[in-house]
Amino acid sequence: MIERVERVERVARPGTHAPARQRFQCGAAILTAMLAVVLVATLASAMLWQQWRGIEVETAQRTRVQSVWILTGALDWARLILREDARQGGADHLAEPWAVPLAPARLSTFLAAEHGVAMADTPPDSGEDAFLAGHIEDLQARLNVTNLLQNGQLYEPATAAWARLFKRLNLPVSELTALQRNLQRAYDTAASSDVKPKAPLRPQVVSDLLWLGLSPATLQGLRPFVTLLPARTPVNLNTAPPEVLMACIPLLDLAQANHFVSVRALQPLSTLADASKLLGRPDIVLQEAEHAIASRFFGVTGQLRVGTATLQEHSILQRDGMMVKTIGRTREALTDTPPVASDTSDTSDTSGASDESDPLVTPTDSVDPVAPQPDNP
Numbered sequence: 001m002i003e004r005v006e007r008v009e010r011v012a013r014p015g016t017h018a019p020a021r022q023r024f025q026c027g028a029a030i031l032t033a034m035l036a037v038v039l040v041a042t043l044a045s046a047m048l049w050q051q052w053r054g055i056e057v058e059t060a061q062r063t064r065v066q067s068v069w070i071l072t073g074a075l076d077w078a079r080l081i082l083r084e085d086a087r088q089g090g091a092d093h094l095a096e097p098w099a100v101p102l103a104p105a106r107l108s109t110f111l112a113a114e115h116g117v118a119m120a121d122t123p124p125d126s127g128e129d130a131f132l133a134g135h136i137e138d139l140q141a142r143l144n145v146t147n148l149l150q151n152g153q154l155y156e157p158a159t160a161a162w163a164r165l166f167k168r169l170n171l172p173v174s175e176l177t178a179l180q181r182n183l184q185r186a187y188d189t190a191a192s193s194d195v196k197p198k199a200p201l202r203p204q205v206v207s208d209l210l211w212l213g214l215s216p217a218t219l220q221g222l223r224p225f226v227t228l229l230p231a232r233t234p235v236n237l238n239t240a241p242p243e244v245l246m247a248c249i250p251l252l253d254l255a256q257a258n259h260f261v262s263v264r265a266l267q268p269l270s271t272l273a274d275a276s277k278l279l280g281r282p283d284i285v286l287q288e289a290e291h292a293i294a295s296r297f298f299g300v301t302g303q304l305r306v307g308t309a310t311l312q313e314h315s316i317l318q319r320d321g322m323m324v325k326t327i328g329r330t331r332e333a334l335t336d337t338p339p340v341a342s343d344t345s346d347t348s349d350t351s352g353a354s355d356e357s358d359p360l361v362t363p364t365d366s367v368d369p370v371a372p373q374p375d376n377p
Contacts, residue, residue, distance in 0.1 A: 093238035093268035101135035141239035165247035178213025
C-alpha cells in the first residue's frame with residue numbers, strides 16, 4: 001500500500017528533476033561561451049602579435065637600409081674631403097680639414113638646412129632622432145705589417161722597427177719572432193706542395209695576426225700602432241704618435257719624440273729635410289723608403305645612432321692623385337653607444353665597395369678585402 005502511494009506521487013509530479021537538468025544545461029552553455037571567448041581572444045592576440053612582429057621587422061629593415069645609405073653618403077663625403085686635400089697638394093698633417101673629427105650631431109641639422117640656417121622641426125628629446133659622428137685618420141701613422149717582408153724575405157729595417165715597438169710597449173719579443181716566422185711561411189711561394197698546406201693562411205686584417213703567433217693581449221696593445229695595408233708604406237712623420245716615431249726612427253728616445261710631436265703641431269713638416277732639422281741629430285738619417293710627410297692610405301670611421309640602434313662602419317681609403325677609392329669596409333651593430341672608435345686597421349668584412357671609375361660613388365655593397373701584396377719575386 002505504501003509503495004503504491006509513492007509510485008502515485010512520482011507519477012503525479014513528473015517535473016521533479018527538471019530544475020537540475022536546466023542547471024546542467026545552463027552550466028554547459030556558460031562553459032561553451034567561455035571556451036569560445038578564449039579561442040577568439042587567442043586568435044586575436046596571435047593576429048596582433050603577427051602584425052606587430054611584421055611591423056617591427058619592416059621598421060628594423062628600413063632603419064638598417066637607411067642607416068647604410070647615410071653611412072655610405074658620409075663615406076663619400078670623406079672621400080670628397082680627401083680629394084680636395086689632394087687638390088691643394090703638399091704634406092698631410094693633423095692641422096688639415098680631414099683630421100677634424102665630426103662630433104655626434106643631429107642629422108636633421110644637415111638635412112633640414114635651408115639658406116645656411118638649420119631648421120630642426122624634430123623635438124630635441126625625440127627618441128627616433130638620428131645622430132651622426134665620425135672621423136678620418138692617417139693609416140700611415142702606424143707600422144704596416146706588409147713592410148715586414150720584401151721579396152719573400154724579412155726586411156731588416158722593418159723588423160728592427162717592430163722590435164723597438166715591442167720593447168717600448170713591454171710586449172713579449174718571442175711573439176714577434178713567431179709572427180715574423182709564420183708571416184714568412186704564409187708568403188713563401190717557393191714551398192713545395194707537401195709543405196704548403198701546413199703553412200698558415202695569409203692575413204687579411206689585423207685580427208688575423210692571432211693565428212700567426214700573437215696573443216690576444218699583445219694584439220690589443222698593438223692595435224693603436226699597427227695596420228695591414230695592401231702595399232708597402234712609409235711612416236708619415238707628420239701624423240705618427242710618439243711610440244711609432246720611436247719605432248721607425250732609430251736612436252730616438254721618448255723625450256725627443258714628445259718634443260718632435262709638440263713642435264710639428266705648431267709648424268707641420270713640409271719636407272723630410274724639415275724633419276731632419278727638427279730632430280737635430282746628425283747621426284739619424286731619414287730614408288724616403290721608411291719615412292714620409294704625405295700619405296696615401298686613410299681610415300674612415302662613421303657611427304650612426306637612430307633611436308636605440310647604433311651602426312658603426314670602418315673603411316680604408318686609398319688615394320692616388322685625385323682618385324680616392326674604397327679598398328676595405330666593415331660594418332657592425334653596437335649594443336651600447338660608446339664613443340666612435342679610432343681603430344680602422346681591422347677591415348674584414350662583408351659590405352665594402354670599390355669603384356675606380358668615379359672616385360665619389362660607391363655603387364655596390366660587396367666587399368673588397370684588404371690583402372697585403374709584399375714584393376715577391
